[in-house]
Every structure is written in structure tokens, then in C-alpha cells.
Amino acid sequence: MSGTHAHSAAFVRDAMLPQEPPPATSVGALGWLRQNLFSSWLNAILTVLSLALIGYVLAAILPWIFQSSWSAGSLAECRDQIKAAYGSEASGACWAVIRERWLQLIFGFYPSELYWRPILGFALALAGMAPVLFTGLPRKMLYLSLAAPFVVPWLLWGGTVWLPVSVALGFVLGYAAQRIVAPLAGGLLGAVVAGLLPVLWWFLLAGPFATLLHQIGPLGIEPVSSRNFGGFMLSITIGLTAIALSLPIGVLLALGRQSDLFILRAICVGFIELIRGVPLITLLFVASLLLNYFMPPGTNFDIILRVIIMVTLFASAYMAEVIRGGLAALPKGQYEAADALGLDYWKAQRLVVMPQALKISIPGIVSTFIGVFKDTTLVSIIGLLDPVGFSNSIRADVNWNGIVWELYGFIALMFFVFCFSMSRYSMYLERKLRTEHR
Amino acid sequence: MKKSVILGALTVAACAAGAAGAATLDDVKARGKLNCGTNTGLVGFAAPDANGDWQGFDVAVCRAVAAAVLGDSSAVEFVPTTGKTRFTALASGEIDMLVRNTTWTFSRDVDLKFTFVGVNYYDGQGFMVPKALGVSSAKELDGATVCIQTGTTTELNLADFFRVNNITYEPVPIETNEQAQQQYLAGACDVYTTDASGLAATRATFEDPTAHVVLPEIISKEPLGPLVRHGDDEWADIVRWTLNALIAAEEYGVTSANIDELAAAPTTNPEINRLLGTEGTLGEMLGLPADWAVKAIKAGGNYGELFEKYIGQNTPIGLARGLNAQWTDGGLMYAPPFR
Numbered sequence: 001m002s003g004t005h006a007h008s009a010a011f012v013r014d015a016m017l018p019q020e021p022p023p024a025t026s027v028g029a030l031g032w033l034r035q036n037l038f039s040s041w042l043n044a045i046l047t048v049l050s051l052a053l054i055g056y057v058l059a060a061i062l063p064w065i066f067q068s069s070w071s072a073g074s075l076a077e078c079r080d081q082i083k084a085a086y087g088s089e090a091s092g093a094c095w096a097v098i099r100e101r102w103l104q105l106i107f108g109f110y111p112s113e114l115y116w117r118p119i120l121g122f123a124l125a126l127a128g129m130a131p132v133l134f135t136g137l138p139r140k141m142l143y144l145s146l147a148a149p150f151v152v153p154w155l156l157w158g159g160t161v162w163l164p165v166s167v168a169l170g171f172v173l174g175y176a177a178q179r180i181v182a183p184l185a186g187g188l189l190g191a192v193v194a195g196l197l198p199v200l201w202w203f204l205l206a207g208p209f210a211t212l213l214h215q216i217g218p219l220g221i222e223p224v225s226s227r228n229f230g231g232f233m234l235s236i237t238i239g240l241t242a243i244a245l246s247l248p249i250g251v252l253l254a255l256g257r258q259s260d261l262f263i264l265r266a267i268c269v270g271f272i273e274l275i276r277g278v279p280l281i282t283l284l285f286v287a288s289l290l291l292n293y294f295m296p297p298g299t300n301f302d303i304i305l306r307v308i309i310m311v312t313l314f315a316s317a318y319m320a321e322v323i324r325g326g327l328a329a330l331p332k333g334q335y336e337a338a339d340a341l342g343l344d345y346w347k348a349q350r351l352v353v354m355p356q357a358l359k360i361s362i363p364g365i366v367s368t369f370i371g372v373f374k375d376t377t378l379v380s381i382i383g384l385l386d387p388v389g390f391s392n393s394i395r396a397d398v399n400w401n402g403i404v405w406e407l408y409g410f411i412a413l414m415f416f417v418f419c420f421s422m423s424r425y426s427m428y429l430e431r432k433l434r435t436e437h438r
Numbered sequence: 439m440k441k442s443v444i445l446g447a448l449t450v451a452a453c454a455a456g457a458a459g460a461a462t463l464d465d466v467k468a469r470g471k472l473n474c475g476t477n478t479g480l481v482g483f484a485a486p487d488a489n490g491d492w493q494g495f496d497v498a499v500c501r502a503v504a505a506a507v508l509g510d511s512s513a514v515e516f517v518p519t520t521g522k523t524r525f526t527a528l529a530s531g532e533i534d535m536l537v538r539n540t541t542w543t544f545s546r547d548v549d550l551k552f553t554f555v556g557v558n559y560y561d562g563q564g565f566m567v568p569k570a571l572g573v574s575s576a577k578e579l580d581g582a583t584v585c586i587q588t589g590t591t592t593e594l595n596l597a598d599f600f601r602v603n604n605i606t607y608e609p610v611p612i613e614t615n616e617q618a619q620q621q622y623l624a625g626a627c628d629v630y631t632t633d634a635s636g637l638a639a640t641r642a643t644f645e646d647p648t649a650h651v652v653l654p655e656i657i658s659k660e661p662l663g664p665l666v667r668h669g670d671d672e673w674a675d676i677v678r679w680t681l682n683a684l685i686a687a688e689e690y691g692v693t694s695a696n697i698d699e700l701a702a703a704p705t706t707n708p709e710i711n712r713l714l715g716t717e718g719t720l721g722e723m724l725g726l727p728a729d730w731a732v733k734a735i736k737a738g739g740n741y742g743e744l745f746e747k748y749i750g751q752n753t754p755i756g757l758a759r760g761l762n763a764q765w766t767d768g769g770l771m772y773a774p775p776f777r
Contacts, residue, residue, distance in 0.1 A: 104490060225515075382520065385478065392479045397485045404619075
């Protein structure tokens with residue numbers, strides 16, 4: 001073929017050229033730079049300006065972070081050490097305050113010889129959440145998830161081992177009632193009895209039962225009062241409980257809001273709108289101040305418990321609306337398809353509607369979680385010593401009065417670690433569940 | 439997790455409800471701990487140290503009362519309160535007494551139904567300015583920008599002072615003391631005003647304290663003292679006379695160093711003997727052991743020792759005794775006779 005025109009063309013290539021590597025300016029680091037940072041004159045200018053700005057900021061911050069003192073015993077000593085080491089004009093961070101007080105910022109006033117308890121509790125809580133969060137893990141770990149809600153509070157507050165046992169018994173009672181009554185007297189009555197029986201048990205009998213068992217077999221660990229809770233331990237206790245409880249309560253509220261039953265719907269709408277209509281700080285003031293007036297004098301209803309309840313209610317109301325958004329995004333055909341398959345209401349919700357609605361709502365759910373976790377710092381206003389509240393107490397020490405950025409920087413870093421991991425998990429979950437446009 | 443605590447709380451509630459009618463002293467004895475409301479943190483007055491133990495001038499009063507009542511200065515449960523929660527905490531019985539740099543005012547005493555048992559620190563509102571401003575009196579502050587905490591009596595005092603002196607100012611509202619420090623140092627305001635003790639503590643934290651002066655004018659009366667609920671006079675007496683014992687001990691020269699010696703046997707001074715329980719039955723009248731005052735004074739020292747330890751000239755805060763000196767030294771500290 002190539003020979004056909006040999007007489008009319010000066011040169012004809014008769015072999016395929018080997019593949020050349022792309023030009024050096026479009027591959028590797030150089031190519032990436034050209035493509036992303038210097039693709040046009042305007043972009044080049046913007047890149048240079050941005051780099052200059054970043055450099056300017058870092059030039060101010062980095063010396064402050066690294067020309068620091070880690071070993072001083074007071075702010076004045078810090079300043080002397082920094083001046084001695086880096087010249088009289090230098091000003092640097094006084095990280096010594098973090099070195100001296102980081103355990104307090106994490107555990108508050110929790111007795112130091114018992115630090116293993118919150119650490120173990122936190123590890124158990126994580127281990128209990130893991131099989132729920134990551135489906136790849138062995139299913140046997142779910143037993144851990146069942147035990148964690150009872151074991152972790154026991155580890156934190158201590159006391160007799162029979163109290164969590166007795167509380168857990170309430171759930172067993174409810175389950176047994178459901179299994180026994182439902183076949184005999186119908187589903188509705190079964191559900192009512194299964195709901196009522198545990199509540200009666202918890203309020204009337206569980207306490208004396210635990211006391212009785214404790215008298216028979218006194219097994220327990222040293223109790224720690226709520227007043228000793230503080231720092232990140234307090235934030236995590238409040239945040240994690242609110243997060244874990246708000247999702248199921250939010251799902252129920254969202255379903256209740258869409259229900260055909262008028263009274264149920266009215267209660268759910270009323271609850272959601274009432275809670276969303278007031279700021280969290282108002283609810284916290286109700287928890288810490290108003291309840292004191294309502295309850296009989298001398299009543300000592302644990303303040304952390306009050307706060308946990310309020311934060312949970314608050315988060316649930318927001319969660320309900322996020323999930324309602326997911327439910328509203330589902331095409332009507334999905335509901336009808338579930339009906340057409342002959343599924344009853346709960347089965348339809350569990351197998352068809354909720355998995356899709358929750359998947360749609362993941363970003364909203366996780367940002368509610370993150371918001372709730374950060375909102376726990378508001379408890380400092382009612383006198384609980386969360387990290388922000390504790391930073392104030394540390395500043396009240398004569399040695400550390402006047403230290404601001406170091407403490408807030410440390411607290412911000414810790415919060416960032418928690419919130420960023422939640423956000424990364426949500427992205428992982430979204431990628432994993434992205435089934436339709438693969 | 440919630441349920442278990444609900445149960446615990448309910449059990450406690452049931453027990454507490456039964457005991458609600460009893461006197462505070464009996465409650466404290468039964469509990470074995472004094473619930474003392476204090477500050478979440480105020481330099482020199484209340485702050486947790488690195489071991490988590492509360493220290494400070496207000497805290498010392500709590501410890502003295504615990505020592506007098508329970509014989510153990512560490513038998514105190516400190517309940518940190520904020521300016522918003524302190525009165526509810528006391529009224530609801532969550533705490534037995536409140537020592538949180540609280541100003542004794544008419545409405546708090548009468549309307550809020552509390553009993554102020556005395557004054558442990560006479561404070562007053564002052565002004566701090568940079569030396570470079572060249573101001574030597576608050577009356578020269580015409581047109582100045584003033585950093586001031588909102589919603590406090592300091593705000594009202596300031597307005598009164600400037601109106602009376604017919605000069606103008608521009609307020610820069612701030613929320614907390616640390617914020618005020620930052621604003622003041624950044625030059626957002628010419629003047630920072632708050633209680634004089636707070637000014638001294640703030641000034642002590644500056645890199646160069648000598649570049650700032652506290653002006654001589656004190657524009658308000660802030661008698662700070664411990665308070666208890668109305669209606670339990672026996673308990674109020676205990677707190678009142680514990681504070682008086684600390685003050686009287688300084689007057690009579692009873693210190694933590696010589697108290698063991700003085701309390702061992704009756705001395706030649708009958709007033710000291712009555713105070714320390716080697717003569718008379720003052721402790722019995724209060725419903726406390728005879729050596730109640732000895733324990734209270736040993737908890738941290740007499741009033742003067744506490745002052746020097748936490749806020750005095752040798753501390754970074756460096757407050758002079760001023761109004762808080764003994765009446766014999768021209769101050770206002772005057773304990774009624776122990777008789």
C-alpha cells in the first residue's frame with residue numbers, strides 16, 4: 001500500500017512511530033502545576049497572591065507556635081524562658097499550660113487513679129459502635145453494642161453492678177411481654193404492654209431490686225459523682241449519648257409527623273416545632289434553673305442527666321426534620337411498591353422506605369451530629385466545666401491568668417479531630433451506599 | 439445509659455425529699471460534706487490547681503466552715519456556679535452556702551431572701567489606663583472609650599459616675615474578663631473598668647504591668663461576702679461566726695503557727711480562750727464541738743494569713759490590705775466580741 005505513491009511523495013513513513021512520552025510540561029509535578037495553578041495569566045497571578053498570603057500568615061503563626069515554652073510553671077516564667085531562648089523581641093506560645101493541665105482538660109475532676117474507667121468506657125463505646133458503623137466487621141461484635149449502653153455508664157459513674165443489670169432487665173421484660181402478649185391479645189396491645197411494663201419496672205422496682213441484689217452480692221466499683229465530670233469527658237459523654245439517642249427518636253418523630261393518626265401527628269409536630277423554636281441555651285437554663293424550682297426542695301436530680309436529656313430532645317427535633325427531608329425525597333412509587341408487595345407498615349418502613357430515606361439524609365444527619373457535639377460547649381454557661389468552661393477555671397489560676405490562645409487552640413484542635421472524623425465517616429458511608437449511579 | 443442514672447437520681451431524690459425539712463447543719467453532718475457554691479474561676483478567689491483542688495480566698499471560707507462543722511477542711515464539695523446560676527443553686531438547696539464574690543445589696547438580701555453573714559472582702563469599682571495616656575484621675579477621662587462588662591452593676595456605676603461628673607464616655611461592651619484583657623491590650627478601649635481586685639489581677643498578667651496604672655478613684659461599694667438561705671438562722675450563725683473567728687484570730691494574733699500552743703491550755707487573754715474553746719461554751723451554743731474555731735483557723739490560717747496567701751502583696755495579684763485591714767489598722771475588718 002505504501003509503495004503506491006512512492007513516486008509522488010518525497011517521504012513516506014512506512015513504520016509506526018514508537019509512542020513518545022507526553023511533553024515534560026504536561027506531566028508530573030510541572031504538568032500538575034501548569035494545569036491547576038498557572039493555566040492562565042489570571043490564575044497565575046491569583047496563585048502567586050494566595051501563596052503570598054499563606055506565607056504571610058504562616059510567617060506570623062509558625063514562630064509563635066514553635067518559639068514556645070513547654071516547661072515553665074507560670075505565664076511570667078514562660079515569657080522569661082522564651083525571651084532567654086529566642087531574644088527579647090520574641091513572643092511565643094506558652095504550651096506549658098497544656099502540659100500541666102491537659103489531663104484536667106480531658107478528664108475534669110475525675111479522680112486520677114480511676115482514669116482507666118473513662119478510657120475503657122470510651123474504648124468500649126467505640127467498640128460497640130464499630131459493628132454498627134462498619135458492616136465489614138464480624139456480626140458477633142453486635143453483642144458488644146448491646147452491652148455498651150449499660151456497661152459504659154456503670155464504668156463512668158461507678159456504684160453497684162446490679163443497677164445496670166436491673167435496668168437491662170427492663171428491656172428483657174419488654175421483649176418478653178411483646179413475645180407473650182402479642183400472639184394472645186393482638187399487636188397493638190402487645191406493643192402497649194411491651195412499652196409500659198419496662199417503664200413501670202424502671203420507675204418502681206428496678207431501684208429496690210438493684211439494692212436487694214447488692215445486699216445479697218455486693219459487687220461494685222467506687223462511685224464517682226457527676227460533679228467530678230469535666231473537660232472533654234463531659235463533652236463526649238453528653239455528645240455521644242445525644243447522638244446515639246437522637247437518631248432513633250428522630251426517626252420515630254419523623255414518621256409520627258407523617259402519620260395519618262391525628263393526635264400522634266399533632267404531638268410530633270408540636271414537639272418538633274416547640275423544641276426547634278427555642279435556643280438550646282434556653283433549654284439548658286430550664287434544665288439547670290427552672291427544674292430546681294419545680295421539683296420539691298432538696299431534690300437532687302443529677303445535673304448532667306438533666307443536660308443530657310435536654311440536648312437529646314433538642315437534637316431529636318432537628319434529626320426528625322432532617323429525616324423528614326429524606327422521606328419527602330423518596331418517590332411515591334416506593335411507598336406504593338412496598339404496599340403492593342403486601343408489607344405491613346413497619347416492614348415497609350424497615351425494608352423499603354427507611355434505608356433509602358436515611359441514605360439520602362446522611363449528610364444532614366452527620367452535620368446535625370457535629371452540631372450537637374459542638375453545642376455541648378454551651379453547658380459552660382450553666383456552670384458545668386466542659387473544656388471551654390475549664391479553660392476559664394485554668395485562667396483563674398494566678399500562674400496562668402492571661403493565657404488565651406494556647407488553651408483555645410488546644411480545645412479547637414481536639415474538637416476538630418472529633419468533628420473531622422465524623423465528617424470523613426459520613427463521606428465513606430455515602431461512597432459505600434452510592435448504588436444507583438455506579 | 440440514661441435510665442440507670444435516672445434511677446440513681448430518683449433514689450437520691452426520694453432520700454433527699456425526706457430530709458428536706460431538717461436543718462442545714464444536720465444535713466451537712468449527715469452528708470459528711472459541705473456543698474459550697476463557688477466561682478467557676480476568679481483569679482485569687484477561686485481556681486482549681488493542677489491536682490484539681492480548689493484554691494483561693496473565697497474557697498478558704500468554705501474550707502474553714504467545713505473544718506468548723508465537720509472537723510475536716512477537705513470535706514467540701516465545691517459547686518462551680520456562674521453569675522446566672524448562683525442564686526438558684528442556693529435557693530434550691532443544691533448548695534449550703536455561697537461564697538462567690540457576691541456583692542451584698544439590699545435587693546439580694548431582702549427580695550431574693552438570702553442572708554449575707556458578713557463581708558470577707560471590701561471591693562470597689564476602679565479604672566485602669568495605660569500610663570502613656572497621661573491620666574492621673576478618673577475625672578480626666580472625658581471622651582474616653584471604656585471597656586465594660588455588660589449587664590453588671592459596674593455598667594450602671596460607670597454611667598452614674600460619668601453623669602455626676604458631667605463628662606462623656608463611649609462604652610465598648612464586652613462579655614468576659616479575658617475578652618476585656620485582649621481588647622484593652624489591643625487598644626480597642628482607653629480604659630478598662632471592673633472591681634479593683636480584678637483590675638489588679640488583670641494588670642499582673644500583662645507583659646509589662648508598669649505600663650498601666652490603676653487610677654485612685656473607687657466609684658462604688660462592693661462588699662463581697664458569704665451568704666446562706668433565709669430561714670435557717672442556726673446555720674447562718676455558724677457561717678457568720680466562722681468568718682468572724684478568722685477575722686478575730688488575726689486581731690488577737692492567733693495564727694496557724696501558734697494556734698496549737700494557744701489552744702493547748704488557757705492563756706492569759708480570756709477573749710482568745712473563749713474563741714479557742716479553752717474557756718466558756720461558745721461551741722456548744724453553736725451546736726459544734728468546743729474546738730470548732732481552732733479547726734476553722736487551722737484550715738488555712740487566720741484572715742490576714744489567707745489574705746496574704748491568696749491575694750496579698752507577695753502574690754502576683756499584689757493587693758494591699760486597704761479597707762480590708764483590721765479596724766485597729768484603719769480598715770473595716772471588725773469582728774464582734776466573742777463573749
